[in-house]
Amino acid sequence: MNLFDIMGPIMVGPSSSHTAGAARIGRVARSLLGEEPREAELRLHGSFASTGKGHGTHQALIAGLLGLAPDDPRLPDSFRLAEERGLRFTFDTCTIRDAHPNSVLIRVTGKSGRTVEMGGASLGGGRVRVFEVDGMACTFSGELPTLVIHNTDQPGCVSHAAGALAQGGVNVATLQLNRGSRGGLAVMVIECDKAVPPQVVEEIRSLKAIQRVTCYIPEGQEATA
């Protein structure tokens, strides 16, 4: 927490958790997709489902998927903007076991057909937590530059990624690894203290067992890259 968590953020009202946080979750999903989204299915859980309508949660999530920041005055108008940009979306409710009350599952497909599934929770004050990527449990805040790496569960992937980061002078803040089954798909989530330079991302991609590397950079931290 810093001074600007107390004073700020600048945001479109009415709720830092149900509006600003929702927009931020949408933006993380867009960033993980890495391209212009075409289709999105959103399922709201808990308080997002029950009071989302009055809080503009739906508009905020779509605004985030369109890349709008939580303080973008176009946020309340995001449904119209989605139509203009060719993003189709559906909303539903769901119950996620043991999830934070302000949670949403997003399945988003981009123009190339690439699909990302993500679970995000809004913790209050506009802060968020991603708790699931492509069916794998993980935890990251979206406050730090984050790498999400899909790889085949085999020896050497973690050391390859960690080695590339070390070479590039990037300090690892947190690291998580989960796999679906032995030898199956694994997801590695690495939060870093600074933005990961493109050549480091390329180096990580060079290992055959690594299928996909998604680089998430928080709003406003692009310049430090």
Place this chain on the structure above:
Amino acid sequence: MIDFQSIEQMLRDTEEQGLPLWENIQLSDCRQQDISREASWKKMSGLLEAMIQADESYREEDRSNSGLTGGDGGRMTRYGRQTGEDSLCGAFFSEVIAGALRMGECNACMKRIVAAPTAGACGVLPAVLLPCRRRYGLSDEALVQALYIASGFGMIIAERACIAGAEGGCQAEIGSAAAMAAPALVFLQGGAPGQMAQACAMAVKNLLGLVCDPVGGLVEVPCVKRNVIGAMDALSAAQMALAGIESRVPPDEVLDAMRWVGQSLPATLRETGQGGLAVTPFGQQYRPEGMEGA
């Protein structure tokens, strides 16, 4: 994380450093975040500018999605102008009340606001700072410094007590906003850091125990009008501190009490929409879907 765990420590350290309080707060945060003072100042100035813009964005005809909010800021603004010094509260206080309502309504109507410390309490700081700016011809520089003072106290409240309604009730939102605004006002009036601490403590004490019981779980009723009491609380606490009045209970102990009270509040009165005003016959009409059995 800020360097200071308590108000006492913040004041002592500031004295030892021989710096103005706002500057020590800024420096401490720059160290923690590893950012330059220029970047920090620019960001804080941006927040002040956004507050001013938000106030200007108010439209009396705007209504919230629920239809519960809108128009009162305009009503109060007109009444204040018509009655001037002859009204019950006088022209300055009318302006403060109107400003708090306008900002609370802007938030409910999905306008761009500055959460301070939360969106629901976004009206308190601008409601007192902007009328002071007009009344005393304050520079933007002084107001940005005042925002540092407010944030410094806010950080300690967040660390030692809480700033989320779901955690500590409305005292944590409107109460915290008032407790941030009060020292900022003392600062703008040329008061000493010790008086700022006293203003903070008195502002907290006077709203201790305020519950979070929003109708329909929405940031509208009673949140919008609670910004008014937050602003009034800040002004009166600052005025008392400037007169040399002190809180009998030391400031840090007041914050500990706030935490204690917050933790003791039942969940029904912590932003769940399941208690107080939310469960009145009126409030029940706005009960969110799926929460009927709750």
